[in-house]
Amino acid sequence: MPDIPMRKVLVFGSTGQLGHALRHTDWPAGMAPTFLDRDDADFTEPDEPAKRVAEHAPDAIIIAAAYTNVDAAESNEVTAFAVNAAAPGAIARAAAALSIPVVYISTDHVFDGRRPDRYVEDDAVGPVNAYGRSKLAGEIEIRAGNPRHLILRTSWVYSAIGANFLKSMVRLAGEHEEATIVVDQIGCPTAAEDLAASLVRVAPSLLQANAPWGTYHLAGSSETSRHGFAELIFSELAKRGLRRPTNRAITTAEFPRPALRPANSRLSSDAFRRTYGIALPGFESKVPRVLDALLAASKPKEESVTS
Numbered sequence: 001m002p003d004i005p006m007r008k009v010l011v012f013g014s015t016g017q018l019g020h021a022l023r024h025t026d027w028p029a030g031m032a033p034t035f036l037d038r039d040d041a042d043f044t045e046p047d048e049p050a051k052r053v054a055e056h057a058p059d060a061i062i063i064a065a066a067y068t069n070v071d072a073a074e075s076n077e078v079t080a081f082a083v084n085a086a087a088p089g090a091i092a093r094a095a096a097a098l099s100i101p102v103v104y105i106s107t108d109h110v111f112d113g114r115r116p117d118r119y120v121e122d123d124a125v126g127p128v129n130a131y132g133r134s135k136l137a138g139e140i141e142i143r144a145g146n147p148r149h150l151i152l153r154t155s156w157v158y159s160a161i162g163a164n165f166l167k168s169m170v171r172l173a174g175e176h177e178e179a180t181i182v183v184d185q186i187g188c189p190t191a192a193e194d195l196a197a198s199l200v201r202v203a204p205s206l207l208q209a210n211a212p213w214g215t216y217h218l219a220g221s222s223e224t225s226r227h228g229f230a231e232l233i234f235s236e237l238a239k240r241g242l243r244r245p246t247n248r249a250i251t252t253a254e255f256p257r258p259a260l261r262p263a264n265s266r267l268s269s270d271a272f273r274r275t276y277g278i279a280l281p282g283f284e285s286k287v288p289r290v291l292d293a294l295l296a297a298s299k300p301k302e303e304s305v306t307s
């Protein structure tokens with residue numbers, strides 16, 4: 001039998017929540033991922049990541065790198081646009097020159113949050129903050145730069161590493177008797193490892209010439225408020241013998257931040273399920289596993305005993 005050539009996937013952003021999860025996911029036989037971090041390709045210099053594409057000559061690209069600090073983006077919009085739009089655009093064009101596909105991860109923040117139910121892919125966009133504007137600009141760059149693209153909008157990503165809401169709640173529970181959590185922002189929490197597993201599952205089909213390219217939503221299946229999400233996290237902490245703080249509901253107006261947030265971040269992932277046959281679980285079944293991983297990682301290592 002002739003050898004089947006290895007298909008190379010270049011992943012930018014190896015140190016983030018999604019990048020970390022992609023590194024710890026089993027890839028199908030015949031697919032070889034290469035992970036690049038900020039030192040390998042700084043997205044504030046858009047030519048750099050594009051050069052890496054030419055050097056590695058991969059068969060597909062996943063862009064997991066992004067400027068994700070929503071509040072800081074308000075005062076660093078130029079950097080946010082460089083990282084979330086200019087560099088991905090340059091990567092998309094470099095990929096198009098090699099006739100290979102590119103995957104870009106986008107966000108619920110492209111919407112204004114005023115829709116009464118779940119957002120679908122062709123709903124009107126209208127970001128309410130600089131981060132959302134930069135990610136929307138990234139989507140536009142990707143579409144213009146490479147027809148073979150998959151743009152996946154996700155929301156409320158959490159994992160045992162990096163900066164995320166779940167980790168903030170664990171820290172808060174450790175430090176305070178009472179938590180005040182916003183109740184009028186609703187969304188679909190998404191585990192980074194579920195997102196990574198889905199990307200790896202669809203990767204082989206992306207290598208086909210006629211893959212169903214385009215923009216899709218892919219988020220956890222169940223929805224909740226920030227307050228409801230915190231409630232589940234606190235209950236799970238209590239089950240593990242840790243402090244459960246009082247969880248007081250407040251409004252967004254009572255918790256002003258530099259950046260506005262969409263009040264409704266709920267994404268319908270139906271189109272992705274119909275097209276690729278994948279639906280993500282809800283946070284209720286996933287949070288316990290992520291918490292266990294987080295708590296295991298933060299346990300002090302047992303000191304070695306010497307006689």
Ligand SMILES: NC(=O)c1ccc[n+]([C@@H]2O[C@H](COP(=O)([O-])OP(=O)(O)OC[C@H]3O[C@@H](n4cnc5c(N)ncnc54)[C@H](OP(=O)(O)O)[C@@H]3O)[C@@H](O)[C@H]2O)c1
Nearest residue numbers: 013015016017018038042043065066068105107154156157
């Ligand atoms: N987190 C969420 O709640 C959320 C929600 C919706 C959509 N998304 C999207 O999902 C994707 C993955 O998010 P995530 O939560 O995994 O992000 P993350 O944990 O914040 O990781 C961001 C990654 O981007 C890298 N990065 C940042 N600035 C860079 C630069 N100038 N040059 C090169 N690399 C740079 C970071 O590297 P360093 O480690 O060196 O900083 C890190 O590897 C992003 O596209 C994000 O917009 C996230």
